[in-house]
Amino acid sequence: MKKIAVLTVVAFCAAMMFSSLAFSARKTIIKIGINAPLTGDIPKVGEGSKYAAQMWLEDIEKAGGLDVGGKKYEVELVIEDNESKAESAVKANTKMITQDDVLAIVGPQSSKQAVPAGEVANKYKTVMISPWSTNPSTTLDRPYVFRGCFLDPFQGPVVANFITEEFGFTKAAVLYDVASDYPKGLAEVFKQAWEDKHGAGSVVAYESFTTKDTDFSSQLTKIVKSGAEVLFTPQYYNEVPLIVSQAKNLGWTGPIVGSDSWGSAETIELCGEDCYGLFFSSHYAAAGAKGATKAFIDRYEKTYGYIPDDVAALTWDALRLAQQAIQDAGKLTGKIEKDREAVRDALAQIKDFDGITGKMTFTEEGDPIKCAVIVRINHQGEYEFYGSSCP
C-alpha cells in the first residue's frame, strides 16, 4: 500500500519534470485591479466604483477584448475589498500586484488608504490611479501613482471664491472632522483662502468633532451665535444630513456649503428636503449633463437604479485613462514588469484626455489639471450644474 503511494508520487513528479517546457507559455490576459471600500465606513463609495468598473468591462467585452497594437486581449477585473482600512488596502494592493499580476490598479478612493497603497504600487512599479484621493502626498514623489481628480489646495479657494462672488458674505464658519484626513485638510485650506480674501478673523467659528460623532449641537450652537453668514462643512455623506438637520433645528438660516465628498448619491437620500438649495463643489454635475457624460449617467441609472455619484464617474474616467494608456503603450510583451513600465510612460504622456468629468492633462507629479464644478441641489433633489471654475 505504502509502496504504491510512493511510486505514484515519484511517477507524477517525474512526469512533470520531463514534460514539455513550451506548455508553460500562458495566455496573456490584461488584468486591472480595483481597490475599493466595499465594506467598512463608506460602502456606497465602494459600490459606485465596482459598478462603474463592471460597466467598463462590459464595453470591453462587447468589443471582443482590448485592442493593443492590432491584437485583441482578454480583459479581467480583479476587485478587492479594502474594508476602508489602510493596512487592508496595502494588503489588497500587494496581492493584486504580486499574486494576480495586474497591469494597472484603479483605487483606493479615500486618501487614508490611497497614501499607503500608493507606496506599495510605486515600490513594485505598477501604475495606480486613485480616482478620488485629494491628498497631495498620494502622488508626491511617486512616478507610478496618478489620480483622477483635483487636489484640496485647488478646491478650497474655489469654494471660497464662489461664496464670495455668489453671496457677498464676509464671515464664514467651518465645521469639520478633526480625526479624518480629508475634511481636516480641506477645512484648513478653505480657512486659509477665506482669510486671504477677507482678512484675519473672518472665519468666525472654526469648530471640529471626531469621526462617528452624531451630535453636533454644541458646535453648531457656537456657530449660530458667532454671527457667521455661511457654514462650510467638508464632510462625508453619512454626516452631512445630521449636520444640516441639526443646524436647521438650532436656528441656522444661512446657506451651508460643502465639498466633493457630498457628491455621493446617498447624501440626498438620507438628507431629504433639508438639503435642497445647498451648494457644493464637485467633479461633475449629473443633472443637465450632455454628451458622453449623459450617456454614462443614463446607462448607469438604467442598470443599477440610481444616478451615479462623482466616485463612479471618476472611477469610469480612471479606467478609461488606464485603457488609453495600455493602448498607447503600443504592444504588450507578456513580461509584466516591462508592460507596466510602458503603461506608466504612456499614461504620463496623455494630453487633453476627454473624460466625463472634464478634460485632463497630467502634471509632472501625476495630478490632472482639470476644472471644478459648483453643484446646486435643486428642489427635485438632483445635483444640478451651477458654475465651474478652471485653474
Add this chain to the structure above:
Amino acid sequence: MGILQKFKQMFSTVPMLGWFLGILAAVLIEYFWGYDYISYYLGLPKIPVLFGALIMLKEPVMIPGALAYDLIVYVIPVLAVAKLTCFITNPGAALLEKLPLWLSAVIHLVCFYAILHLWAGINDYRVLVVKLTLVSIILTVSVNVINGYQGEFSCSHPGFMALGAYVSSILTLVLFTNDKIFGTALLPPALGPYLFPLVLVVGGAAAAIGSLAVAIPSFRTRGDYLAIISLAFMFIVKSAVENLNIIGGARGMGGQPDLAPLPVIFFWTMLCIWVIHNFVTSILGKALNTVRDDEAAAESMTVKTRKTKMTAFMFGAFWAGVAGGLFAHVLTYINPGMFSINRLAEILAMVYFGGLNSIVGSIVGAVSINVLGEALRPLELFKWIIIPLILIFVMIFRPYGLISFTEINAKKLLESKHKRQQGVSP
C-alpha cells in the same frame, strides 16, 4: 473514527524534525515546480496563495484544481516525506535531545524559519501576510499577560501600540531619513538596521511609561471600572495624536524606512514569546495568577499586589509598543485611525478566540483570525458575518477560548518518537 485513529497511530512515530523535513519537501516542490508545472496542468492561473482559499471563493470552478494542488504540493509530500524519513529524523531528534533544551529549541526554530522564509518568498503577498500575522502574535501574547494572566479586562492596547508606533517612527524618521518634517538624517541610513532594535525598545519603553496612566488607577479598580479607564486611555492617545500636527495629525505619518524584513520580525516574535513565557512562569507570574484569583488572599500571603499589577501592566504595554513599532515599519505609514476601536476589537477577538492564560492559545488565536480574515476576503460583506459567528460559537462552547490554561511542553514536542521501541530492546 477508526480511520482517523489508524492515521494518527501511523504518524505518531514522526518527530517534529520529520514534519519539518516533510514541509521542506513540499515547499521545495512548490518552489521549483509550482508555477511551471503543477498549477499549469491543473488550470490554475498562478500558484494559489493561502492554500487556494482565495481562488476557491472567488471562482468556484477552480475548486477541484486548487484542492488537487493542495493535495499534490502539500498533503502528499508532507505526509510521505515525514513518514519515510522517520529512520533518519528519529535518531536526529534523539541526538538533539542530548543537547540542552534551549539549544535544541533554537535549532528547531532556525529550521522552521528557513522553511517559512522559503515558503513566503515565493510571493510577496505571503511575506506581507506572514509579517502582519507575526506582529499580531506579539500583540496577542502581550494582551494575554494583562487580560489572561492578570485577569483584568484592559482595553488600552491600541493606545500602547500607537505610542510605540509613533515614537519609533519619529525616531527612525529623525535619525535615518531625509524627511520633510524632521529635516535631514542625523545618522547615516546604513546604521538603520543595527540601531532598529534600540528604536523598538525605546518605542516599547514609551508605551510602558504611558501605561502607568492606566496602571496607577488600576490599584483601586477592577473589572468594569478598569475597562472604562483603559478605554479612555486609548481614546486619549488617539485624540492627542490627531491634534498634534507636527506628527501629521489625522493625515498620518509616512515614509518610514523599511527596516522590518521578515527575519527581524520573526526574531522579535520569538524573543517576545520566550520572554513572556519566562515572565509568566516566574514567581512574579505565579503571583500575578494569585492576584487574579483572589486579591485579598494574595495580599495576606505576602504577594505585593501593587507591584505585581504594575509590573505586569508595564510589561504587557512594552511588548505592545514593540509590536506597534514593527507594524509601523511594515506598512511604512501610520495614522491615528488605525489605533482605534476597530483595532481593539480585533486584538480582543484574537485573545479570546485563542484562549486566555496560554501562550500557545494566543498564537493560535492570532494566526487563525489573521488567516481567516485574509482567506475570506473575496466574500466581502459575508466575511463580517462569518468571523463573528465563529467567535460566538467559540464563546458558547469554549468560554475561555480554544486553548486556554494549558501550555505545550517544548521538551515533549521536540523529542524523538522512538523512545518506546528503544526501551524494549536491550
